[in-house]
Amino acid sequence: MADLTSHRLTALRAHLGALDAVLITAPYQLRAFCGAEVSAGTLLLTAQGSFLLLDPRYQEAVTAPAQIEIKPYANAQQRLQVLGSALEGARHIGVYAQALTLTEINTLSPGGEFSFVPMDGVLDELTSLLNQTEIGSLQRAEAVTRRALEAAFAALRPGISEREIRQVLLSVIERESEGPAFAPIVAFGARTALPHAHPSSATLQSGDLVTIDAGAVIDGLHADLTETRMFGATQGQDSPAQHLLSVVRGALDAARLATRAGVTAADIDEAARALVREAGLDAQTLRGIGHALGYQTHQPPILREHAQDRVQVGQVLALEPGIYLPGVGGVRLEEMVVVGEVGALPIAEWRVPALLEVGHES
The missing domain is CATH 3.40.350.10 (Creatinase/prolidase N-terminal domain)
Known part of the structure; x- marks a missing residue:
C-alpha cells in the first residue's frame, strides 16, 4: 500500500x-x-x-x-x-x-x-484519517472478524472451554487475514463481568452469558468487534441478562446516532452513557465507550468522559458500550462505524457512494 x-x-x-x-x-x-x-x-x-x-x-x-x-x-x-x-x-x-x-x-x-x-x-x-482504500481494507478485516465470531458462537456446546473457543476464533482469523489484531477475549458466565478476561479453562453451562472480543488484520489495518449472547436461553425469556443486553444495545444505537464529524469524543460517550445512567447502571460501566481504529487497534480519539477531541471524516470508530456486574456477569457490544459529515455508517454497510452521501471525500 x-x-x-x-x-x-x-x-x-x-x-x-x-x-x-x-x-x-x-x-x-x-x-x-x-x-x-x-x-x-x-x-x-x-x-x-x-x-x-x-x-x-x-x-x-x-x-x-x-x-x-x-x-x-x-x-x-x-x-x-x-x-x-x-x-x-x-x-x-x-x-x-x-x-x-x-x-x-x-x-x-x-x-x-x-x-x-x-x-x-x-x-x-x-x-487515524484513512483514505477510501484503507477503509476498504478495514471493512474486509471486519468481515473476517465477523465470520470468526459466528464460527465461535456456532461451536458453543455445554462443557466446551473458553480456550477451545479461542482456537476456533484464531483458526478463522489466521486463515483469512494477516493474523489477530490482539489476543482474543472469551468469557463465560460470571467471568463476562471482566472487561478483559483472558480465556481460561472455564467451561460453558446452559444459560451462561458469552462474551467474545476479537479482531483481524488486513493490509496493516486492525478490526475490533465484540458480541455478548446468552447460551441456551429460552426465546423471549425475561431475565436480568436480557435486560442488560437490551440496555447495552440501546446505548450502542445511541452512540452510533450521535456520531458525525465535528462532535467531541465526550459527546458520543455521553449519548451512550445517558441510557446506562437512566437504567441506574452508570457505576457498572467503564469511563469510556470506544476508540478509533486503523494501524493500531486502540488509537485516538478515545471516546470517554470529558474528552474534547473532535471526530473527523475518514476516521473509523469502534463503539463498545458495556455493563459489568461483578460476580454476576457483563454485556459488551461493539461495532465499527465510518464517520461522515452528518452521520456514521456501520463499516459492513460502507461503500464509496454511500459514504459520499454522508459527506466523505477521499
Missing part, C-alpha cells in the same frame, strides 16, 4: 517548517507513512529528502513511495552513522515520544546535540 500513503507523508512534511527533521521508528507508523511492513526501521524526513533506513534483509520485501530513498545499514553502528549524516546540521527533531526510549535518545544524541520535539498529536491524527 506504499502508493496509498503519499498523502499522509506529504501532510507530515508540511511540519518541517518548524522542525529540522521528523524521525519515525514505531513499526505501525512506518506502515502508515510509507507502506513498510517491518518490525524495525527508521523513517527520516528532512528538508533534503525522505529516507527509510532498513536492515538489508528487509530491503527486497519493501516497496516505498517514489519520494522515499531507502538506505540500508549493516549493523547498529552503521545505522547511527547513516542517521548522523542525514541529520547533519539539524537541531530540532520531531518524534513520537511514546515510541522513543531514553536509551535511544542517549544513543542518538549522547552530547545533547538534538532537541527532540514530541508531535504525538499530529502523528496520531494523521494515522
Whole structure:
C-alpha cells in the first residue's frame, strides 16, 4: 500500500517548517507513512529528502513511495552513522515520544546535540484519517472478524472451554487475514463481568452469558468487534441478562446516532452513557465507550468522559458500550462505524457512494 500513503507523508512534511527533521521508528507508523511492513526501521524526513533506513534483509520485501530513498545499514553502528549524516546540521527533531526510549535518545544524541520535539498529536491524527482504500481494507478485516465470531458462537456446546473457543476464533482469523489484531477475549458466565478476561479453562453451562472480543488484520489495518449472547436461553425469556443486553444495545444505537464529524469524543460517550445512567447502571460501566481504529487497534480519539477531541471524516470508530456486574456477569457490544459529515455508517454497510452521501471525500 506504499502508493496509498503519499498523502499522509506529504501532510507530515508540511511540519518541517518548524522542525529540522521528523524521525519515525514505531513499526505501525512506518506502515502508515510509507507502506513498510517491518518490525524495525527508521523513517527520516528532512528538508533534503525522505529516507527509510532498513536492515538489508528487509530491503527486497519493501516497496516505498517514489519520494522515499531507502538506505540500508549493516549493523547498529552503521545505522547511527547513516542517521548522523542525514541529520547533519539539524537541531530540532520531531518524534513520537511514546515510541522513543531514553536509551535511544542517549544513543542518538549522547552530547545533547538534538532537541527532540514530541508531535504525538499530529502523528496520531494523521494515522487515524484513512483514505477510501484503507477503509476498504478495514471493512474486509471486519468481515473476517465477523465470520470468526459466528464460527465461535456456532461451536458453543455445554462443557466446551473458553480456550477451545479461542482456537476456533484464531483458526478463522489466521486463515483469512494477516493474523489477530490482539489476543482474543472469551468469557463465560460470571467471568463476562471482566472487561478483559483472558480465556481460561472455564467451561460453558446452559444459560451462561458469552462474551467474545476479537479482531483481524488486513493490509496493516486492525478490526475490533465484540458480541455478548446468552447460551441456551429460552426465546423471549425475561431475565436480568436480557435486560442488560437490551440496555447495552440501546446505548450502542445511541452512540452510533450521535456520531458525525465535528462532535467531541465526550459527546458520543455521553449519548451512550445517558441510557446506562437512566437504567441506574452508570457505576457498572467503564469511563469510556470506544476508540478509533486503523494501524493500531486502540488509537485516538478515545471516546470517554470529558474528552474534547473532535471526530473527523475518514476516521473509523469502534463503539463498545458495556455493563459489568461483578460476580454476576457483563454485556459488551461493539461495532465499527465510518464517520461522515452528518452521520456514521456501520463499516459492513460502507461503500464509496454511500459514504459520499454522508459527506466523505477521499
